[in-house]
Amino acid sequence: MAEPAPIVRMSGIGKRFPGVKALDGVDFRLLPGEVHALMGENGAGKSTLIKVLTGVYEVDEGRVELAGRPVAFSGPLAAQRAGISTVYQEVNLCGNLSVAENIYIGREPRRFGRIQWSKMRRGAKALMDRLELDVDVSAPLASCSLAVQQMVAIARAVGVEAKVLVLDEPTSSLDAGEVAQLFRVMRRLKEEGIAILFVSHFLDQVYEVSDRMTILRDGRLVGEYLTRELPQVDLVAKMIGRELAALEKLEGRPLARVAEPLIETRDLGRPGGIAPFSLTIRRGEVFGLAGLLGSGRTEIARLLFGADLAGGGSVQMGGKPVTLRSPRAAMARKIAFCSENRRxxxxxxxxxxxxxxxxxxxxxxxxxxxxxxxxxxxxxxxxxxxxxxxxxxxxxxxxxxxxxxxxxxxxxxxxxxxPRLLILDEPTRGVDVGAKAEIQRLVAELSDGGMAVLFVSAELEEVLRLSHRVGVVRDRELVAQLDNDEALTTDALMNKIASGVPS
Amino acid sequence: MSQERNLARALTAHRLFWPVAVLVALLVLNVVFTDGFLTVQMRQGHLYGSLIDILRFGAPLILVALGMTLVIATGGIDLSVGSVVAIAGALACLRISDLTDQGSVTGVLAAVGVALAVALVLGAWNGVLVSVIGIQPIIATLILMVAGRGLAQLITDGQIITINSAPYKLIGGGYWLTLPFGILVVTALVALTGFLTRRLALGMFIESVGGNAEASRLSGIRSSGVLIVVYTFCGLCAGIAGLMISSNVSSADGNYAGLWIELDAILAVVIGGTSLLGGRFSIAGTVLGALIIQTLTTTIYSIGVTPETTLLFKALVVTLVCLLQSPSFRRKAFRRRARPAPPPPAPADGPSDASVSDVTAGEGREETVRNR
Amino acid sequence: MTETTATLPETRLTFPRKYVPVAVTAGLFVAMLVAGGIRYEGFASGQVVLNVFVDNAFLLVVAVGMTFVIVAGGIDLSVGAVVALSTMISASLLADPGLPAPLVIALVLAAGSLLGLGMGAVIHYFEIQPFIVTLAGMFLARGLCYVIGTESIPITDGTFTAVADARIELGAGMWISPSVVIAAVVVLVAGYVLHYTRLGRAVYAVGGDRQSALLMGLPVARTTIAVYTISGLCSALGGLLMSFYMLSGYGLNAVGMELDAIAAVVIGGALLTGGSGYLVGTVLGVLVLGLTQTILSFEGTLSPWWTSIFIGLLLFVFIVLQRFIGVRRTRGGAPVATAA
Known part of the structure; x- marks a missing residue:
């Protein structure tokens, strides 16, 4: 089958920030009428690549072509005028304005300088109909659900005659029904020949909606694949950077000691954050939480510290029920929490x-x-x-x-x-190798001293090296709790993360 | 690393450098224009002189600015201090004017007590509006700013209450231990504030809440308590300043007492190097700032410009100081990047965690490289 | 349609939430009228209402400018001082060099706009809080007043006195001053600009979410500067109307008018955090303030300071009302919206 000519072709893209090479010789192409997923872990360069494409950053090396012509956008506006529109995860619209206005503001239909409201509303209605959405276009945007706001952002983007639509993690705050709605819209736009660049941390969604994917790692291109030809496990391996076969055998931690439970949760959950989970952490135990970014790891950690209010479920400490309604309450129970977001x-x-x-x-x-x-x-x-x-x-x-x-x-x-329970959310991210080893050693020492540690990390080796038991979080659900014994390898973990079923 | 440390030192030095420089310049200007400006004389056991006058007349402003400093350090602002000044003065004078013997010390103490209690309540009201109900500080305090004026006039019945009370006169116009009593009060309150904030942990909590409210919450700080304490303290300071002002002229004017003092106080705080965005505060800087404003007024009198022109100078000083403190101005004016601008205050709901982690991840990479 | 219906059918049946604050103010105004009419002889005449307009025409014009600034998420403390400065400039230019009235009017309007433009530019380009910048502007304008003169300067110019004395008869013994007509025109033009032009909609967008407005490609810089320029222009015009009203220029004119203007806008239902508010609300807000004074004057025994207590009370009620049933907002105020 002959491929259509790419609408976007980026070749040899390099982007340097002070002290770091964010992108190094990345090639990327986007075909009209496809949904193309851009995959990679944190800091792989996805955001940078998108920002280079949409003119937020200038390129240091390489060239960007749109429909065969080299382009260099001065900013997102220029990119938008050329037909590349971006919808970010946070809806960048004005909640105080009506749906119709949000679609049209800055390019309202006018006659003699006077905005034609009725024409604008009709146009907005037509656009929403095209996306198969039944929305009152004169209602303020803030009164709509987040999903509808997201669609309005898309409507605004395609309303400018977009040829390329960049969706940067549009689904991270949507529930399943809303995601389905979004995907319907995406498919519809795809049929109209619009090229969609899609970024998501949810693997299932990527597999559901995308035709092709490009994987980045550490600012470099790993490769471009047809989604249907790349199994999930291979995708995760490519993102994390280890071929399955090449994974070194890790020195396992001593088996989980049998000690009294320190904290037990029963069906603790938070709607939109994490599905109800039951989990027990024992004294002197390191409980590792593995999962991709946005999978719900942080939500579990925050619930256990009272940083967010639980939507349901119960917590027991030392056999007695406790409520962790604020960080102060958790601190009084000797729970400590280092956020992944230091700043x-x-x-x-x-x-x-x-x-x-x-x-x-x-x-x-x-x-x-x-x-x-x-x-x-x-x-x-x-x-x-x-x-x-x-x-x-x-x-x-x-x-x-x-x-x-x-x-x-x-x-x-x-x-x-x-503390009796120390919650560490990504304590080694963005930390140099020396400090990382120091922090890992510290965690081991603390647990030997009897402290329970909840250790959240995206790095599987680290989780395996330190934890007595490992919980796997996937698509906002704690899908497995495994003993860290000989049988548990990064392979197995990766499989869990990728598919939710043990290999 | 040592380069960064030097830079940090240079910046902290910079913070008080400009206020001191401006104050010195103003004083020098006065020395040139006024004979014997620096002379401090002892007359009838009291100290007299231009410098003493600056301190004495500046005392209420220093007080108000002191309370304002803490409020601003939490990232707030208190527009109502002028009204509180008027209310406190009016209440005290009203109570004293009702006394059969206006010289009675107990009577005056009771009047002062009532006035200060009301000032505390008004401050706490602001604190509750800001922390419990969650109204933006500028709006919350605007309510009392508007209504307080009316309350003050209601207390004085629109008249100027004149009193003749020796004990009351002491507060703003009297002398004690050779020094004007007001200066002593200010010294005591500045010392008390210094003690509360720097020896006790209040200052750390205030700076922490103003610097990063979410991190403070996750560290177990009860920010609403801190806010209420701070606004209440600000009300108290304004109340005492109100007593001083009315005592100095032995009368209470609900309409004009403390009019626009909030603006001068905010100005003093800003000149003193405390950012309106909250965080680090400097009590010494605020005192300096208030003294600059008072000296400016004195200077304008002494060099023979019409006193009304003070406002023009103030406009000039505000603009200059704010421009110098604006990172964006420094960047544009000096074309150098000493330090990246601080990140804008996070939106209330905050961006969802994924995007933030992306950002931190980027930073992390950068830091990793720098560490090698 | 599938089960994922995005509509909110119930909102169509209820009164649109965004009009609630305005409706409350309108109700309040009517209630005050009725209460006054029942309580006082001669209150319920058309002329009493018209006099509220006559006496507050300049406040109305200033509040219109303030509406632009507040809807855009800013604040302008300089308006009272600019009003005073405008009375001073017109009085002094008419008196001393004896410039012709039209030229003076043009100069005053230009001066006010220029000051607003300058403040807007500093606010936008140097990212200094509007609160502080307009405070400096307030000092500057008051200072300039005193530089021109510390005494009140009478206005004897023919055009000005003619406008001051003119009465537009509406029949049945009712009349308004030309200032009311000017204020009405200003309100209509401003309403048109806010509702029917891109500038106006950009004002709402910038006030609603500055960051988003930037990302949506709206001219944020131009809009920010424009609102302060408009506020400066309105203040200057308000100053001219005040000159007609008082026939003098004085540096202590309009002390505290910025508070009245802000209060009128807030009582009119605008959010001080920006992005929401209607000109109709502002007009109603000014009317409520004006009617409060009228009632107090009819009451006779009640002292004028009840005005500010009453306004403070209204402010409190409206702010708490907004806080609890106010417009749902997706994100916090933009940096420009907060002076604190």
Missing amino acids: AEGLVDELTVRENIVLALQASRGWSRPVPRRRQDELVAKYIAALNIRPGDPDQPVGTLSGGNQQKVLLARWLIME
Whole structure:
């Protein structure tokens, strides 16, 4: 079958940011009338590639061609005018305006400068009909469900005579019915000959809707594949960067010790976040949570810390029911949580290393009982030395530290609380190799000392190296809980993550 | 790393450098135009002199700015302080004017007590609106700013209440231990604030809530409590300032007492290097800022420009200081990037976690490379 | 249609939520009229209502400008000072060089717009909070007043006095001043701009979500600067109307008018966080404020400070109302929307 000429062809794309090569010689093509999935783990370069295509970033190397002609967009607007429209995961529309306005604003039908509202509403209605959506176009956008808002964003995008539609994680906040609705719209647009570039972390969705996929890893092209010819396991292997056969045999941790349960959840869940799950973590146990980004790992961690309110279910600690309705409540139960999002949810950039380390301890004591300066100095000096935080100046603003050291500061904050359960969400992401090994060793030591650790990571080797038991999260559901014994390999885990069934 | 440390030091030095420089420049200007500007004399056991006057007349502004500093550090603002100033002064004067013996110390103390209690309540009201009901600070305090003026006039019945009370006069116009009493009060309150915020942990909580509210919550800080305390304290400071102002002139004017003092106070805080976005605050900077504003007023008197032109100078100073503090201006004006601009405040609901993690992942990569 | 229906049929049956604040204000206005009519002799005459317009024409014009700024998510504290400055400029130019009235009017309008333009540019390009920038603008304008003169300057120019004395008879003994006509024209033009032009819709979009507006390719810079320019222009025009009303220029004119204007806009149902609000609401807000004063003057025994207490109360009720039943918003205020 002859392929149509690509509408977009990007060749040898290189993009450099200070200190890092985000894209290196990436080739990419997009055919008209196809849904093309762009796959890769965090930091693989997906976002950068999209931003290069849509003119947010300039290219450093390589060329972008649209319908055979080289182009260099000055910005998203220019790209939009040329027919490349983008819909982001966060709906970038104005909730205070009506549906019709959101579709048309900036290019409203006018006569003598006067906006023709009725014509605009008719046009919007026609567009929504084309997408098979029954929406009151004069209702404010904010009153519509997120899915409809997403469709409106798409309607706005295709309304500008788009030839290429970029959908950047459009499904991450939609429920199953809404996703189905979105996919129907995507198929319809595909039939009209529009090329759709689709980014999603949900593998099932990718397989359901895409025709072809391009895989990136560490800023480089892994390859372009027809979706139907690439099994899920191979896809995950390519994304993570290990061929199945080549995976090294890892040194297993000692078998899970039998100890009393520290925390047990029963059908704990949060609508739209994570399906109800039941899970038991024992004293001195490292419980690993493996899964892809957006799979629901973080949601589990946040529920256990009371950072989000559970929609249902119960939690028991030491056999007694407890409610974790706020971080303070969880802290009182000696639970600690290091967020994966150090910047936004962990550190206070402007405060010093010392202040960041003692923040939680101080918060638990209240404002009127300061941690004595000498005690602060002792604690801070101890953890700066123990965790090897560099530079070791406690009065340095924490924002000036490197990622690994910031992570260690956050760890120190919770370690001085002497928690019984330490929740670590991606503690080694964005951390250099040395710091990573240090953090892993620390986790092992802590669990040997009797602390329970919930260890969330996308890196399977790490999870396997550290955990006594492993939970697998997939599409917002805890799909398996496995003992980390000889039988459990990265292969098996990867299979679980990819398909939800054991290999 | 040491380069970064030097940079950080240079920046912190920079924060108070400009306020000090401006204050010194103003003082030098005064020395040139006024004979004996720096002279401080002892007369009848009291200290007199231009410098003392600046401190004495600046005392209420320093107080209001002090409370405002903490509010701004939490990322808020309090527009109602001017009204609280008027209400406190009006209440105290009303109570005193009703006394049979206006010189009675207990009577005056009771009046002062009532006025300050009301100021505390008004501050707490603002705090509740902001923290419990969740109204934007600028709007929440606008309510009291508008209604408070009316309340003050209601208390004074639209008149100027004149009193003749020696004990009350002490607060704003009297002397104690050779120094104007107001200066002592300010010193005590600044010291108290310093103690509460820097020796106790209040300052850390305030900066933490103002710097990163979500991280503070996840660290177990009760931010609504912090907010209520801070707004209440701001109300108290404004109340004391109101007593000082009315005591100094031995009368209460519901209409004009403390009019626009909120603007001067905000200005003092901003000049003192505390960002309106919240986070790190500097009490010393605020005191400096308030002194600059007061010195500016004095200077304009002494160099013989009409006092009304103060406003023009203020406009100039505000613009200059704000421009210098604006990262975007510095970037555009100096064409160099000392430090990337701080990220914009996160939208209330926040972007969903996936996109944030993508961003952090990007940063992480960068950091990894830098570490090698 | 499949089961995934996206419509919200129930919203069609109920009163659109976005009109609730305006409707509440309208109801309040009517209630005040009725209550006043029952309570006071001679209150329920057309002229009493018309006088509210006559006495508040300048506030109305200023509030129109403020509506643009607030809907765009900003705030303008300089309006009262610009009004005062405009009275000063017109009085002094008419008195001393004796410039012709049309030229003076043009100069005043240009000065106000220019000041607004400058503030808008600083707000947008240097990313300084509107609160602070317009505060500086307020100091500047008041300062300039005092530079022109600290005393009140009378206006004796023929055109100005003629406009001041003119009465437009509406029959049945009712009349309005030319200022009311001007204010009405301003309201109509502004309403047209807000509702029927791209600029107007961009104002709503920028106030609703600045970041999105940027990503949707709207001219955010131009819009931000335009709203402050419009506010400056309206303030200058308000100042001219005030000159007609007072026949003098004085640097202490219109002290606190920014608060009245902001209050009128908020009472009219606009969100101070931006993106929502109607000009009709602003007009009603001004009328409510004006009628409050009228009632107090009819009451006689009630002192004028009840006005500000009452306005504060109204503000509280409306803000809490907005907080709890107000428009659902998808995202938090844009950076420009918050001065704090």
